[in-house]
Amino acid sequence: MMNLLVDTPPSSIAAGSGGRGRPYHHARRKLVEITRTGTAPIAEDGVKRIGELYRIEAELRGLDADTRLAGRQARSAPLVADMRTWLTHHRARVAGKSPLGEALAYIVKYWDGLCVFLTDGRGRRSA
DSSP: OOOHHHHSOOOSOOSSGGGOSOOHHHHHHHHHHHHTTSOOHHHHHHHHHHHHHHHHHHHHTTSOHHHHHHHIIIIIHHHHHHHHHHHHHHHHHSOTTSHHHHHHHHHHHTHHHHHGGGGOOSSOOOO
């Protein structure tokens, strides 16, 4: 049976101008790997959060750069800010050497690159 949360491939949009930067699909993949090993509500929540960003990007696809940027700032930026709070909260509660702790540390390490798409409306992004 297909698990849509885990098995649905991410969109092909990459964070960062012109596809540069750390795409969300790397962060998502690390969380998905954890969900495949058993019950992992924090990782599942992270995958859902990234999935919502993909959904917004899919709706913005095909729009001009200014409209896409405005959509990202209005719709994605609040979700990204909330994800930062979520990330800070869970990193403080999860063992750093655990697979989940390492996945969260990866996301923190590349956070700035993950946020570049919020300042650039050009091209497709891996929100």
